[in-house]
Amino acid sequence: MRNRYLHLLLKMQLYNFFGINRVLHSHSKKEKQRCAAFGVIAILVVGPMIAYSTGISIGLAGMGAAHVLPTISALICSLITLILTFLKSSGVLIGLRDYDMVMSLPVKSADIVLSRVIMVYLTNLLISMIVVLPSVIVFGLYVEKHLWGSVIFFLSLFFLPIIPMILSLGLGILITEVSTRSRHKNVLSLVLSTFVILLIVAVSAWAQNMNSDEVLNIGLALSNMANRVYPPAALISKAVEAQNFLYLAAFAGISVLVCCVFVGVVAHFYQQINTAVSSHSAVKYEGKALKVSSPLKAMYKREFDRYFSCTIYALNSTIGMVLLFVVSLLLLFISPETIEQQSGITGLSRMLRQVLPLVIAVFITMTSTASASLSLEGKSRWLMCSLPVRSIDIFHAKMAVNLTVICPFALISVLLLGAKMEVSLAEAVFLCIVPAVYACFMSVLGMYMNVKFPKYDWTSEYYAVKGGAISVLATMGIGMFSSVVPMLICAVFQNYSGIIMFAVSALLLAISFVLYGKLQRHPLYEV
Amino acid sequence: MMQAVLEIKNFTKAYSQEKKAADHLSLTVMPGEIHGFIGHNGAGKTTTIRAVVGVMDFDEGEILIAGHSVKREPVICKLLTAYIPDNPDLYDYVTGIQYLNYMADMFSVDKTHREERIAKYAEWFGLTGSLGNLVSSYSHGMKQKLALIGAFVHKPKLLVLDEPFVGLDPEAAFHLKKIMRELCSQGSGIFFSTHVLDVAEKLCDKVSIIKQGKMVISGSMEDVRGSGSLEDVFMEVVEHEK
Numbered sequence: 001m002r003n004r005y006l007h008l009l010l011k012m013q014l015y016n017f018f019g020i021n022r023v024l025h026s027h028s029k030k031e032k033q034r035c036a037a038f039g040v041i042a043i044l045v046v047g048p049m050i051a052y053s054t055g056i057s058i059g060l061a062g063m064g065a066a067h068v069l070p071t072i073s074a075l076i077c078s079l080i081t082l083i084l085t086f087l088k089s090s091g092v093l094i095g096l097r098d099y100d101m102v103m104s105l106p107v108k109s110a111d112i113v114l115s116r117v118i119m120v121y122l123t124n125l126l127i128s129m130i131v132v133l134p135s136v137i138v139f140g141l142y143v144e145k146h147l148w149g150s151v152i153f154f155l156s157l158f159f160l161p162i163i164p165m166i167l168s169l170g171l172g173i174l175i176t177e178v179s180t181r182s183r184h185k186n187v188l189s190l191v192l193s194t195f196v197i198l199l200i201v202a203v204s205a206w207a208q209n210m211n212s213d214e215v216l217n218i219g220l221a222l223s224n225m226a227n228r229v230y231p232p233a234a235l236i237s238k239a240v241e242a243q244n245f246l247y248l249a250a251f252a253g254i255s256v257l258v259c260c261v262f263v264g265v266v267a268h269f270y271q272q273i274n275t276a277v278s279s280h281s282a283v284k285y286e287g288k289a290l291k292v293s294s295p296l297k298a299m300y301k302r303e304f305d306r307y308f309s310c311t312i313y314a315l316n317s318t319i320g321m322v323l324l325f326v327v328s329l330l331l332l333f334i335s336p337e338t339i340e341q342q343s344g345i346t347g348l349s350r351m352l353r354q355v356l357p358l359v360i361a362v363f364i365t366m367t368s369t370a371s372a373s374l375s376l377e378g379k380s381r382w383l384m385c386s387l388p389v390r391s392i393d394i395f396h397a398k399m400a401v402n403l404t405v406i407c408p409f410a411l412i413s414v415l416l417l418g419a420k421m422e423v424s425l426a427e428a429v430f431l432c433i434v435p436a437v438y439a440c441f442m443s444v445l446g447m448y449m450n451v452k453f454p455k456y457d458w459t460s461e462y463y464a465v466k467g468g469a470i471s472v473l474a475t476m477g478i479g480m481f482s483s484v485v486p487m488l489i490c491a492v493f494q495n496y497s498g499i500i501m502f503a504v505s506a507l508l509l510a511i512s513f514v515l516y517g518k519l520q521r522h523p524l525y526e527v
Numbered sequence: 528m529m530q531a532v533l534e535i536k537n538f539t540k541a542y543s544q545e546k547k548a549a550d551h552l553s554l555t556v557m558p559g560e561i562h563g564f565i566g567h568n569g570a571g572k573t574t575t576i577r578a579v580v581g582v583m584d585f586d587e588g589e590i591l592i593a594g595h596s597v598k599r600e601p602v603i604c605k606l607l608t609a610y611i612p613d614n615p616d617l618y619d620y621v622t623g624i625q626y627l628n629y630m631a632d633m634f635s636v637d638k639t640h641r642e643e644r645i646a647k648y649a650e651w652f653g654l655t656g657s658l659g660n661l662v663s664s665y666s667h668g669m670k671q672k673l674a675l676i677g678a679f680v681h682k683p684k685l686l687v688l689d690e691p692f693v694g695l696d697p698e699a700a701f702h703l704k705k706i707m708r709e710l711c712s713q714g715s716g717i718f719f720s721t722h723v724l725d726v727a728e729k730l731c732d733k734v735s736i737i738k739q740g741k742m743v744i745s746g747s748m749e750d751v752r753g754s755g756s757l758e759d760v761f762m763e764v765v766e767h768e769k
Binding site for chain 2: 284285286287288290291292293294295297298301302305306309310378379380382383385387388389525
């Protein structure tokens, strides 16, 4: 690499990439176990993604629509990059813990920005490969005459994440910049970020529901729509179809140019933005009466302050509940019969009513503040460990925040959806019990996972909350599995949905008790 | 007989099979006593201190705080103790006063005492006007002062400090010494590590010197120092052991 400093900056970041360096150089047994757990979780998450992508691609190709695969892949890859990058945008470029150290090095701001952008790009590339590579292989197998088309499709993978990634990073910086002007900058940042995520989800949901007659039509509609609203996707489509490398070169050129401009602009204002983020308006303190609280309440309040102090933490762990709330509101204006008519699936409204508790549970299992709460203590964990309280009391405060985030949203949604769907008494009972059980389960599971796999040595809160945090991945993975699988089973065996939900609830409660017992016996030490 | 505020008996901690960070250490801190803990970098001071305050588990031995075992009764021990690490990383997202109120809540300090103590110590450390600002806006020295006030707010029976004088301005160092003596006069004990031998010599009643996890010398300042200075003794011990 010609730029030695960029190379060094990248190398230092790669050391922290999924904890690779620690695995390579640590002789600790615990570290090896952590690595193995990460591997298992990665396989559990990546495996279904590959299977799903392959299934859809084979389905479309089998119906003679293999030619739409490049466009659809470009669209899906872009949407995934857009959402995932946006979620981490605030912690990747701005307000980093090692900002002072990096900025004091003899390197240009552009090198620092570029090194960070490259790291985000590598993460996105990895995800794109997982999602899109099966489509490339299926395309190559089904459209044999398109050998060069397949090569172009494959090469396009390397450029696909760039534009959406830059868009998300830019949006993230813009929100940070706007928020810093407010006194309640974290709350404002959280509100703006949630709005953007909802917007992206709404657009992608709208795109996927353009025509639901059959899978082929969806594919074609998606392809046409993608070509219209996202011109770079059209370039990929043309490049593959015409087997013309010039289109690919044009797409690559536009992507790299967008990236260069972004890096240049951010680098120019890098110091100013970071200074604005880290500066605080000094207020002269005048003694006021202090409120006295019990230790548990004091810890709970502090946990809540922590929750609102970190946008990525709040956003990542609340988005599921916000989505549930939005979906519940939307369903107020759409009757179940209309959904049934539009989808063309007979009996959908009855099925929805029967699996409703588990549908709510799916959103609840996307929510776990507890799974990152211990990791977020970071270098301040000496404080938590030296407090005169039992470890379980510390866990109680953290789990209570999780319940506080889930319960209000879940309660409102249960009321709205229950009233709208006109549920029976028995269904209403399940509608109350099942979400409550899942809320408890996710709180205990998240806490347990974070106790087992804490990640204290982060340079940005992003790495404690996302960025390969095993506890978060495991909690979400297990949680989603525990809700989606019973939901599907209930959908198939509708007559037994009550028994299934009762059994699942009982099982999850039992697991929660076991995990809670383990937490009670777990001493909390700094190392 | 008066009960020791801190008793370390045969404390041993090994990070790996080859190297013991602390090797059968024993010492006692009595009420009203300031005990200096001295050793070069990596000697095992911080390891010992972290085990004393219950943030680190250990392999062998026993640590008692006012007769309570750190292993068996950690919550009682922590209630009696205040601890300040060498580089106190505090919660960046709270204001100074929120942090102090939090610490007072955790140690169940009543309203009158917490307001009185916070006002007094914040004034001494020149921090009163900044208590409404976020901790993230504090300098290193200010964070250290805030951590100290947080430690004093519940009037601990045992005060444990790791390198407390590093980063403090002369005025704050003066007040810290004053508070340490004040606490001792009220029956508390103080156990602190330092590299500043002059301060240790003037401040401590007892001193312990460790090297490679082992106790080299421990006793009253007069006995350890003899006719020379603490620096002479320290250098002699270090040279002798090489």
